[in-house]
Amino acid sequence: MADGGGLSRRGLLGLVGTGVGAGVLGVGVGVGTDRAVQAHTNGSSGASASYPFFGRHQSGIVTAAQDRLHFAAFDVADGTSRDDLVELLQDWSHAASRLTAGLDVTATGATGGGLAAPPDDTGEATGLPAAGLTVTIGFGPTLFTAADGTDRFGLASKRPPALVDLPHFSGDQLVAAASGGDLCIQACSDDPQVAVHAIRNLSRIAFGRASLRWSQLGFGRTSSTTRAQTTPRNLFGFKDGTANVKAEDARAVEDGVWAAASDGAGWMAGGSYLVARKIRMTIETWDHASLGEQQTVVGRDKGEGAPLSGGTEFTAPDFTAVASDGRGPAIAPDSHVALAHPQNNDGATLLRRGYDFVDGNDELGRLNAGLFFICFNRDPRRQYVPIQTALSRDDRMNEYVKHVGSAVFAVPPGASQGGWVGETLFA
Amino acid sequence: MTVPPPAVRPLALASGLAVLALALTGCVANAPAGSSAATAVTVDGTDDSCRVSTTTAPSGPVTFTMTNNGSDNSEFELLADDGLRIISEKENIGPGTTGSMTVSVPAGDYYTACVPGLVGEGVRAAFTVTDSGTTVEATGTEKQQIDAAATAYVGYVEDQTGQLVTATDEFLAAYTSGDDEKARNLYPLARAHYERIEPVAESFGDLDPEIDFREADVEPGTEWTGWHRIEKDLWQPTAAENGGAAYVPLTPAERRRFADLLTSDTKDLLDEVTASDFTVGIDTIANGAVGLMDEVATGKITGEEEIWSHTDLYDFQGNLEGARVAFDGVRDIVDQKDPELATSIDDQLTKVETLLSGYGSLDAGYPAYTELTDADKKKLSDAVNALSEPLSRLTSALVA
Numbered sequence: 001m002a003d004g005g006g007l008s009r010r011g012l013l014g015l016v017g018t019g020v021g022a023g024v025l026g027v028g029v030g031v032g033t034d035r036a037v038q039a040h041t042n043g044s045s046g047a048s049a050s051y052p053f054f055g056r057h058q059s060g061i062v063t064a065a066q067d068r069l070h071f072a073a074f075d076v077a078d079g080t081s082r083d084d085l086v087e088l089l090q091d092w093s094h095a096a097s098r099l100t101a102g103l104d105v106t107a108t109g110a111t112g113g114g115l116a117a118p119p120d121d122t123g124e125a126t127g128l129p130a131a132g133l134t135v136t137i138g139f140g141p142t143l144f145t146a147a148d149g150t151d152r153f154g155l156a157s158k159r160p161p162a163l164v165d166l167p168h169f170s171g172d173q174l175v176a177a178a179s180g181g182d183l184c185i186q187a188c189s190d191d192p193q194v195a196v197h198a199i200r201n202l203s204r205i206a207f208g209r210a211s212l213r214w215s216q217l218g219f220g221r222t223s224s225t226t227r228a229q230t231t232p233r234n235l236f237g238f239k240d241g242t243a244n245v246k247a248e249d250a251r252a253v254e255d256g257v258w259a260a261a262s263d264g265a266g267w268m269a270g271g272s273y274l275v276a277r278k279i280r281m282t283i284e285t286w287d288h289a290s291l292g293e294q295q296t297v298v299g300r301d302k303g304e305g306a307p308l309s310g311g312t313e314f315t316a317p318d319f320t321a322v323a324s325d326g327r328g329p330a331i332a333p334d335s336h337v338a339l340a341h342p343q344n345n346d347g348a349t350l351l352r353r354g355y356d357f358v359d360g361n362d363e364l365g366r367l368n369a370g371l372f373f374i375c376f377n378r379d380p381r382r383q384y385v386p387i388q389t390a391l392s393r394d395d396r397m398n399e400y401v402k403h404v405g406s407a408v409f410a411v412p413p414g415a416s417q418g419g420w421v422g423e424t425l426f427a
Numbered sequence: 428m429t430v431p432p433p434a435v436r437p438l439a440l441a442s443g444l445a446v447l448a449l450a451l452t453g454c455v456a457n458a459p460a461g462s463s464a465a466t467a468v469t470v471d472g473t474d475d476s477c478r479v480s481t482t483t484a485p486s487g488p489v490t491f492t493m494t495n496n497g498s499d500n501s502e503f504e505l506l507a508d509d510g511l512r513i514i515s516e517k518e519n520i521g522p523g524t525t526g527s528m529t530v531s532v533p534a535g536d537y538y539t540a541c542v543p544g545l546v547g548e549g550v551r552a553a554f555t556v557t558d559s560g561t562t563v564e565a566t567g568t569e570k571q572q573i574d575a576a577a578t579a580y581v582g583y584v585e586d587q588t589g590q591l592v593t594a595t596d597e598f599l600a601a602y603t604s605g606d607d608e609k610a611r612n613l614y615p616l617a618r619a620h621y622e623r624i625e626p627v628a629e630s631f632g633d634l635d636p637e638i639d640f641r642e643a644d645v646e647p648g649t650e651w652t653g654w655h656r657i658e659k660d661l662w663q664p665t666a667a668e669n670g671g672a673a674y675v676p677l678t679p680a681e682r683r684r685f686a687d688l689l690t691s692d693t694k695d696l697l698d699e700v701t702a703s704d705f706t707v708g709i710d711t712i713a714n715g716a717v718g719l720m721d722e723v724a725t726g727k728i729t730g731e732e733e734i735w736s737h738t739d740l741y742d743f744q745g746n747l748e749g750a751r752v753a754f755d756g757v758r759d760i761v762d763q764k765d766p767e768l769a770t771s772i773d774d775q776l777t778k779v780e781t782l783l784s785g786y787g788s789l790d791a792g793y794p795a796y797t798e799l800t801d802a803d804k805k806k807l808s809d810a811v812n813a814l815s816e817p818l819s820r821l822t823s824a825l826v827a
Contacts, residue, residue: 077809117823208813
């Protein structure tokens with residue numbers, strides 16, 4: 001396809017529609033404005049929210065965390081060439097620019113085509129607003145260097161040093177089928193149907209070029225990424241992400257989220273690194289734990305979310321404070337808050353953007369529930385890996401959690417108007 | 428199976444006329460019959476032989492004239508190099524009579540076949556068309572090409588159903604005589620004929636449920652019959668596999684009864700597809716190709732079709748061949764209307780064919796589906812998805 005034009009002919013073999021090639025619509029408001037500003041002005045997202053697909057950074061990172069998630073990891077099909085891969089990214093970008101504007105995947109859409117062919121758009125989002133949909137595309141380590149070491153797309157030399165294969169963390173019980181992937185798409189929205197619609201249609205466009213490796217639904221956000229949002233609770237019943245990096249913290253975002261050209265991969269400037277971890281919570285066991293035990297594990301009070309060293313939710317924890325009974329520190333050194341806090345990690349921060357999940361139940365009749373952890377960071381070697389190393393070794397919470405899925409992706413910068421995500425990598 | 432296919436029986440009157448008009452010329456139109464420019468080939472058919480005067484001809488119009496020196500009605504067919512797709516046929520040549528057909532054929536490999544008794548594979552031989560230097564292209568109006576493709580497809584359906592009758596007879600003879608090993612070997616091969624034309628077979632209301640229902644498809648109060656009933660008796664489950672109840676093998680009398688039912692239903696199917704009012708529209712051919720790949724995606728990839736024999740890959744191959752024949756039959760027309768779509772379907776079909784051929788062939792056999800890993804199955808599933816997207820555009824491209 002022509003850059004920035006409609007879907008490629010190949011993408012269109014699934015989605016032939018008339019009038020598709022007319023170019024990308026100017027969608028949403030604030031096109032080209034900084035995403036952080038966008039997120040800020042929107043404050044908390046809502047059904048009427050619409051975020052631009054094009055911009056300096058991809059949406060879905062510092063964007064006010066939406067309520068629902070459908071995350072998908074893909075493997076590129078055998079026999080797919082570098083050109084095919086580029087075409088896929090162009091098709092995805094074009095489709096995403098429409099979907100995030102609340103439009104059908106093509107102009108012909110769900111019902112505008114003839115009766116003899118399948119509709120271009122699958123139709124379940126017809127009549128629904130954009131609902132704050134963001135589509136965020138990332139590249140896994142295996143896109144650059146396959147598991148067997150081959151350089152399938154001539155990208156090996158472009159692999160960013162920060163895109164490391166995550167080490168084995170203590171206690172990891174990873175399932176290969178729920179880990180890794182050549183490509184990822186994070187679709188977030190305030191309407192679960194809109195998020196699923198995006199993944200479904202983008203998967204369909206990819207048939208023959210990439211196929212789903214695993215995907216995950218998240219039904220409730222567990223982080224707030226702007227100050228205007230209230231702090232949600234995770235399935236442990238605790239407020240999560242109180243001390244998260246917020247979009248308004250310009251300095252923290254620049255330092256801790258966005259990759260810079262000087263970081264070792266020029267094409268990643270303005271991008272970030274996404275770590276996804278599927279964390280199963282053994283919530284039945286947790287629910288048997290006393291309130292005191294639960295608070296000790298977390299390091300915060302369950303009702304207010306204040307650190308056990310005192311104050312209110314947003315009071316900074318004081319790790320030197322002594323417990324009221326005088327016996328030991330108020331916040332246990334092996335509590336989750338203590339181990340994860342920047343103060344105890346050389347200042348390393350994470351922009352967390354995780355979601356609760358419940359995937360039915362297991363064969364023992366326990367809820368298959370937990371946290372689908374997502375974070376964005378500028379360099380996992382300095383941020384996620386050391387923090388998780390400490391947590392996996394000592395966190396009191398480990399008694400109640402099990403990491404079963406893991407993936408890391410380089411999330412490139414946003415596409416300029418009419419461009420496509422990944423353009424800087426293939427330039 | 429199980430999903431009702433689109434209707435395939437247009438009004439008998441109009442379609443019957445089209446068949447009559449085109450039966451003489453076949454699908455790759457078209458020098459006029461008896462054209463002086465045509466290469467003449469004579470065929471001498473008996474009850475067990477088929478002598479063709481030459482095994483090669485130059486590309487261009489060829490007139491085949493068959494004399495039936497046998498004791499039963501016969502027909503003459505020219506088949507594509509897949510041995511499945513009928514290029515042209517002359518049906519119902521009575522004993523002692525002569526029939527001829529003229530067909531314009533491009534260079535390539537073909538098969539000739541005499542089919543004494545009108546059912547079964549017939550007596551086949553390779554036939555080569557050499558390049559005469561003149562390009563043979565589809566000619567005639569689009570309407571004529573579409574009608575010719577439909578006629579050829581009906582010929583293919585009749586041919587496969589005839590072979591199904593023969594193969595079913597052989598399979599059931601082994602089964603009722605207690606030669607279970609032979610029956611198990613013949614089972615997936617006979618079924619391949621059915622799988623190739625499954626969407627058409629499913630269009631005859633009651634027949635498919637009686638012939639091809641799986642145990643799970645049967646409603647309470649309805650007797651389970653057909654291929655899969657016999658399958659379970661040939662690959663008898665343990666009690667644990669049978670919902671906890673010991674499997675009770677069929678008695679010889681019960682075997683006979685189920686065999687007779689299947690024979691009768693298969694003959695009924697043959698009667699339906701050879702009826703003078705049976706015809707198909709171009710959309711039926713295209714939708715049939717899609718339907719066949721849907722069968723693969725919903726029944727074979729999941730291993731649900733053959734839960735006792737695990738011969739799903741044979742069915743997969745049958746479905747795939749059926750889709751290929753349907754596509755090749757309309758290829759010339761799609762090429763004119765949407766060449767890029769034609770290329771894409773062809774490429775994706777080839778990918779699935781290549782992938783499946785890595786596991787075996789109908790002749791050499793396939794491994795049990797349970798021997799495949801999940802990764803193997805996902806590769807097959809991905810390839811089918813990749814094919815089904817462009818294939819699902821075929822109908823609209825043809826009727827546009």
